[in-house]
Amino acid sequence: MISRLANALSSNAYLLLTLTALFWAGNLVLGRGIYEHVPPIALGCLATAIIAPFAMAHLKRDWPVIRANLPMLVFFGIVGVGAFNTLSYTGLNYTSALNALVMQSSGPVVIVLASFFLFGDRISPRQALGIAISLTGVLFMVSRGDLFALAGLELNRGDLWILAALVLWGLYTACLRKRPEIHPLSFAAVTFFIGAAVNTPFFAWEHLFIRQLQFDAQTLGAIGYVSVFPSVLAYIFFNRGVELIGANRAGIYLHLVPLFGAILAITLLGEQPKMYHFIGIALILAGVALAARKGLP
Numbered sequence: 001m002i003s004r005l006a007n008a009l010s011s012n013a014y015l016l017l018t019l020t021a022l023f024w025a026g027n028l029v030l031g032r033g034i035y036e037h038v039p040p041i042a043l044g045c046l047a048t049a050i051i052a053p054f055a056m057a058h059l060k061r062d063w064p065v066i067r068a069n070l071p072m073l074v075f076f077g078i079v080g081v082g083a084f085n086t087l088s089y090t091g092l093n094y095t096s097a098l099n100a101l102v103m104q105s106s107g108p109v110v111i112v113l114a115s116f117f118l119f120g121d122r123i124s125p126r127q128a129l130g131i132a133i134s135l136t137g138v139l140f141m142v143s144r145g146d147l148f149a150l151a152g153l154e155l156n157r158g159d160l161w162i163l164a165a166l167v168l169w170g171l172y173t174a175c176l177r178k179r180p181e182i183h184p185l186s187f188a189a190v191t192f193f194i195g196a197a198v199n200t201p202f203f204a205w206e207h208l209f210i211r212q213l214q215f216d217a218q219t220l221g222a223i224g225y226v227s228v229f230p231s232v233l234a235y236i237f238f239n240r241g242v243e244l245i246g247a248n249r250a251g252i253y254l255h256l257v258p259l260f261g262a263i264l265a266i267t268l269l270g271e272q273p274k275m276y277h278f279i280g281i282a283l284i285l286a287g288v289a290l291a292a293r294k295g296l297p
Helices: 002-010 013-033 040-044 047-068 070-092 097-104 107-119 125-142 147-152 157-178 184-209 217-245 247-268 275-292
Strands: none
Touching: 002 013, 013 097, 013 217, 013 247, 047 070, 047 184, 047 217, 070 097, 070 157, 070 184, 097 125, 097 157, 097 247, 107 125, 107 157, 107 247, 125 147, 125 247, 125 275, 157 217, 157 247, 184 217, 217 247, 247 275
16 A cells, blocks of 8 residues: 555656645745754754665665766765755845745746756746746745835845755756666765765864754754655655656746745744735646646647
8 A cells, every 4th residue: 555655656746846845845934943053054964864774775776876877976966965955054044034935936947047058958938937927926925915025125145045055956956867777765865975975074164163953842843854854855756756747847846835835824823814825826826737737838
């Protein structure tokens, strides 16, 4: 039964990418909420220890392929894990949730541009329209229904960190077509290990000179969530989703992150739903459905 469910999940790109967006929405809230207790580089290094026991058997079997493709795996580990996570969590230390959501809404566009410049991929008019509609929904929701308010948005260094992280994520996503043919757990474990290894000197510096981990029940619970869902599962799900439907169509699902963020805020934090929530959600869903649909323009 469990095996059948796992097989069904692994072949459903739309469900995998939707779950990824849900996990990342929770990550955005928690990453901002625990930044005073968990330094950003430490937070980015935790997933390696979680995934290692589950990946060991696959790593042994896949080792010849891993060794033959080590330069490409190093690229994925540095760009998509080490640098991306550290830049993202560092940015959340210096910016607001509104700014972070606005910056992250550019993610699908960055992926499209990376795919075009690196591999010559083009998007259809339908996909471009879908991205534009969902982007409008994101901006309408995060601006609370006043798109003109975005003109007064002031960028800070945290926004620049997040924007740099999104550029790296676009490169990572576009290049996933070059990933070696190894088990998803092997790929995740190797790239997580490389990312953690690259970040170790920065973690030591952060621990000695910036701030240290603060252990309490709330922080440990948040660390558990961040280490498992937005890190291990989201990476595996996103990688598989890109494999199934391609980088450009998968990238549009990043616009579901603020949608789920709003839903989590309403259901868990007691925020009152407003009309701009419903309008924004409708536009996002319409745009994602249009851009992600397979078929002719």
